[in-house]
Amino acid sequence: MSIAAVVAYTIALALIPQFAGNYETRIAISVAMFSALALSWNFIGGFTGYPSFSTAAFFGLGCYIGALSQRAGLPAEAAWMIATVGVAAFAAALGAIILRLKGHYFAIGSIAIVEVTRLIISSWGSVTGGGDGLNVPLMTGTPDVVAARILYIMLAVMGGAFVATVIVDRSRLGFGLRCIHQNEDAADMVGVDTTRFKIAAFVLSALFCGLVGAVYASWVGYIDPTDSFSILLTVKVPVMALLGGAGTLAGPIVGAGVFVLLEEFFWANFLQWNRAILGIIIVFLIFFLPGGLLKIRYKNLLKKLSANRSADRSNTVSEGEAKG
Amino acid sequence: MDVFQILLNGIVLGALYACIAIGFSLVWGVLNVINMLHGSFIILGGYLTYFAWHYTGIYPIILLPFVALALFALGYVLQHLFINKVVTAPVLTTLTLTFGLDMILYNLMTVFFTATPRRVTLDLGTLSFGDVYLPIDRLLGMALALVLTALLYLVMRGSRIGRAIVAVRMDRQAAALMGIRVNQVYSITFGIGALMAGAAGAIFAMVFPVTTNLTGVFLGKAFVVCVIGGLGSVPGALVGGLALGLIESVAGYTIGPQNAITVGFLLMLFLLVVRPTGLIGVKGYE
Known part of the structure; x- marks a missing residue:
């Protein structure tokens, strides 16, 4: 059911360049990109229940590995692959260290990873250009053609992340991760290899971020440390997954789509207040949508609404009668 | 540069770091x-001090208690209205909620105060001993930071509310059974955390320029100090703050100021893995 919906949604997004302009295509790229990031986060944050805030570190490293490989003369596709593999290896090594932490300590550690990678990239000026950033070779073609190509690639990444989610969900790995989420000690006791499972989830959560980062770098043509390793990004992505429903299959896609559209709307209309409005959305989400959009029982909600409406109607009718 | 100068800079910086981190450590340890x-609380404290000083000319040390009380009220209200509702939820929920609230506060500050760096200029001159120099405003800042830290220590050790906070930190359920109103204690604790942040901000505004762009930097310092020193105790934050100040000062001189911050974070990651309770932390508050 949700698989069919995601396929239809992907096709609809892919058709946007045929029917709409460059602006809409750009938004579609953002939607696909953040969907892929939120799906990645879902492996470690949703299935496993580890509060990871390392997304921006993986994304930023992907940007830089991709950009540096392209500047070294490699074709874009090869650079993207190198970034994916590089970030996955980084996550595997890192995971072996920081996945020993739990709860608050893990959260703080994963945020610190973003800061450390950003600081190293920005002070290693001879290679990374430091605070000046890096120019990335532009893709050839008219803006329309390039945007459409980037959109298809981002959608392919999103599709890949979704397929990986479905496979993990139906495999031993997904089952083990859910066990870890519920009770790690008990999972360990009944024979789940918790360390390996957690590292697998962490690597899965990094891999697509690295790829997305490298494609993003090719798309925008210029990257710098503050933009690539932003704390805002690292919190925004989990918020998207939570908005849709963490641990569900399609939740991150729904959340990313809704969030990007809301953000676009607020950027366009309330430029000065957009940060506060996003903050209000987060607060609202925590209090009123703790399970995400997909976990609302829409049938019950509709029943409640219609019950209210008929109650209102009977009220107004009786008022009208009283007046008459 | 002279070794004494480096150490002195480190200690001055470290006292300020301790003051920054102490409220954060209290909130993490207890709640x-x-x-x-x-980070935004600190900057708000700094801005309130600057603007009050700028428009009234009142000496900032006199303003400090009022700024701190205003921040206490803000912290109390935020905890009472929002955070108490989800205080037992997993870290993902509470962290995301406070991040959302931070975005709102940050936005309000940039709109009403703008991001221009502001600094209270006291022009107190500089002390010198041989070739070691110490600006008097920094000395004053350090003294204030240490006094505030000592005051908080006394409150936690000696007062009724301090004992209640420690009791809740040790065992929430048992504290509730002993007749402590846990949610009330949470609100007061969060208020005290904000109060210390506001006071630290007021001190910072006298020593360095403050701007909203620094909220993340201060928050990062609080993370590092808490992990180095250990959670939930005043001496822990003090030790962590002084350690970070000295490390940054020495590293800044030997390998450059930009890398000094990286060294602090790397040390923190290392300690997280090998000794998550910190140098003098208490076990069992994960």
Whole structure:
């Protein structure tokens, strides 16, 4: 059911360049990109229940590995692959260290990873250009053609992340991760290899971020440390997954789509207040949508609404009668 | 540069770091909440001090208690209205909530105060001993930071509310059974955390320029100090703050100021893995 919906949604997004302009295509790229990031986060944050805030570190490293490989003369596709593999290896090594932490300590550690990678990239000026950033070779073609190509690639990444989610969900790995989420000690006791499972989830959560980062770098043509390793990004992505429903299959896609559209709307209309409005959305989400959009029982909600409406109607009718 | 100068700079910086981190450590240790608002509280304290000083000319040390009380009220209200509702939820929820609140506060500050760096200029001159120099405003800042830290220590050790906070930190359920109103204690604790942040901000505004762009930097310092020193105790934050100040000062001189911050974070990651309770932390508050 949700698989069919995601396929239809992907096709609809892919058709946007045929029917709409460059602006809409750009938004579609953002939607696909953040969907892929939120799906990645879902492996470690949703299935496993580890509060990871390392997304921006993986994304930023992907940007830089991709950009540096392209500047070294490699074709874009090869650079993207190198970034994916590089970030996955980084996550595997890192995971072996920081996945020993739990709860608050893990959260703080994963945020610190973003800061450390950003600081190293920005002070290693001879290679990374430091605070000046890096120019990335532009893709050839008219803006329309390039945007459409980037959109298809981002959608392919999103599709890949979704397929990986479905496979993990139906495999031993997904089952083990859910066990870890519920009770790690008990999972360990009944024979789940918790360390390996957690590292697998962490690597899965990094891999697509690295790829997305490298494609993003090719798309925008210029990257710098503050933009690539932003704390805002690292919190925004989990918020998207939570908005849709963490641990569900399609939740991150729904959340990313809704969030990007809301953000676009607020950027366009309330430029000065957009940060506060996003903050209000987060607060609202925590209090009123703790399970995400997909976990609302829409049938019950509709029943409640219609019950209210008929109650209102009977009220107004009786008022009208009283007046008459 | 002289060794004494480097050490002195480190200690002055370290006292300020301790003051920054102490409220954060208290909130984390007692409420089990990572307070992403902490950096903004500090900057808000700094801005309130600057503007009050700028428009009334009142000496900032006299303003400090009022700024701190205003921040206490803000912290109390935020905890009472919002964070108490989800205080037992997993860290993902509470961290995200405080981040959302931080975005709102940050936005309000940039709109009403703008991001221009502001600094209270006291022009107190500089002390010199041989070739070691110490600006008097920094000395004053350090003294204030240490006095505030000592005051908080006394409150936690000696007062009724301090004992209640420690009791809740040790065992929430048992404290509730002993007749302590846990949610009330949470609100007061969060208020005290904000108060210390506001006071630290007021001190900072006298020593360095403050701007909203620094909220993340201060928050990062609070993370590092808490992990180095250990959670939930005043001496822990003091030790962590002084350690970070000295490390940054020495590293800044030997390998450059930009890398000094990286060294602090790397040390923190190392300690997280090998000794998550910190140098003098208490076990069991994960």
